[in-house]
Amino acid sequence: MGEVEIVENGSLDSLTAGWEEYGARTRIMMFGARADRHALRNHGRTVAIEESAVSVFYRPRGERSEMEDRGIDHSAASFQFVDVAMADLGRWMQPLIGQGWSRGEVEIVAANEASFDSEKWACFHHPAMSLPNEIPLCESPATMSRKAFVTHPGPILDDVSDSAMDAIVASMASEIADSVTEDESVEEAPVEEEEPVVEDVPEPIPLNEEEVPPVVEQKVESPLEAELRQVISLLVAGGQEMGDIMEHPQFIEVSERASAAGVDVWGMFVRLSDD
Numbered sequence: 001m002g003e004v005e006i007v008e009n010g011s012l013d014s015l016t017a018g019w020e021e022y023g024a025r026t027r028i029m030m031f032g033a034r035a036d037r038h039a040l041r042n043h044g045r046t047v048a049i050e051e052s053a054v055s056v057f058y059r060p061r062g063e064r065s066e067m068e069d070r071g072i073d074h075s076a077a078s079f080q081f082v083d084v085a086m087a088d089l090g091r092w093m094q095p096l097i098g099q100g101w102s103r104g105e106v107e108i109v110a111a112n113e114a115s116f117d118s119e120k121w122a123c124f125h126h127p128a129m130s131l132p133n134e135i136p137l138c139e140s141p142a143t144m145s146r147k148a149f150v151t152h153p154g155p156i157l158d159d160v161s162d163s164a165m166d167a168i169v170a171s172m173a174s175e176i177a178d179s180v181t182e183d184e185s186v187e188e189a190p191v192e193e194e195e196p197v198v199e200d201v202p203e204p205i206p207l208n209e210e211e212v213p214p215v216v217e218q219k220v221e222s223p224l225e226a227e228l229r230q231v232i233s234l235l236v237a238g239g240q241e242m243g244d245i246m247e248h249p250q251f252i253e254v255s256e257r258a259s260a261a262g263v264d265v266w267g268m269f270v271r272l273s274d275d
Contacts, residue, residue, distance in 0.1 A: 002044040002053075002151040010148040012083045012141065015054045023051060023085055024253055028093075029106060029141070030055075030080035031125040037078040044151025047092055051085035051153070056146045058137065063111035066136040077129060081121075081141040086253055090230040093124060097234060100127035107134040108141060116140040224258045228268060245269075 007015065012027065019025060032040055037057065044053060058079040060067055067074045084092050093101070106123040110116050119140065125131045137144075221229075231254050235245045245251050246269070255265045 001046060001048055002153060004042060004044045005150040005152060007148040007150055009145055010054075010056070010150075011143050011145045012054055012056060012081060012148075013143055014145070015148055015150065016083045019052070019083075023087060025051075025083060026086050026089060026250075027081065027083050027121070027142070028089070029108075029121045029123040030078070030082060031106070031123050031129050031131060032078040032080065033126050033128055034076050034078050036126065037080075040078060040080055041149055043092075043096075044149065046095060047088075047151075049085070049088040049091050049151065049153055051088055053082060053084040053088065053092065053151045055080055055082040055149045055151075056141075056144060057081075058139075058141070058144060058146065060137070062113055062138050063136045066111055070132055070134065070136070071130075072132055072135065079135075081144075086250060087227065089250065090227070090234045093234060094230065096124060101125065102127065102131075103240075104131045106131060109134050109136050111136040111138045114138045222261070222263065224254075224261050224263055225268065228254050228258050228263065228265065232269065 016025065030040060040055075041057075044055075058081065060074045060079070064074050082092070101124045104123050104125060106121055108119045108121055110118070114137065116139070118134075119142075121141070123131060231250055232245060235248055235251060240248060259265050
């Protein structure tokens, strides 16, 4: 699972400069409920990613009235922007897709007092949140400088300190020792010896080799096959038609790598479409 590092002041552009050299990356918006903001901050702790990811939250201020004019309840919403490796997108989103999050597109436009070009963002939104066509902001998501949450690949971070964990272990050891002492102090009732009963053991019936069913070896799925399956499932869950998936950049990128490694991409695609 991931380790989350908090950077007090950073933007998606500044914190991910040069990262594209290590592989394709993508940016998504997370339009969630305000109550889920804490969970989204720590989402990186719950997923196993291979490359670092960065997210920043935005709290509307000057553009609140413009949002209200577009029917956006900013007081109940959470606005998060994420930069993640393309190969990790499925791993990042799969838990939320399972909770009912859906994929859509939203246009980020400059608010009245701002000046930047409109941007189209892939947006995953909470099932309780209605996704608007456009969201006015005072800053571009790529350059807004805020407290940033950087998720690095690594073990999950536990909330329990070492001293607290030592106390728990000591308490468990004490309870086990007390239980053993009580068991030893209880007198065992005498058990009458029973004469052994000799049972007739039937002779095994020999089987012909033809009657023995063959052992079917299960094919172990390679990491590329697992990634391809995850990408297809994610795109389907996000509302993509099977016919459109083959034209999707994310599918094209992973399918090219899988084909080069000898994976039967078309066969897997057909099997998943039949499901």
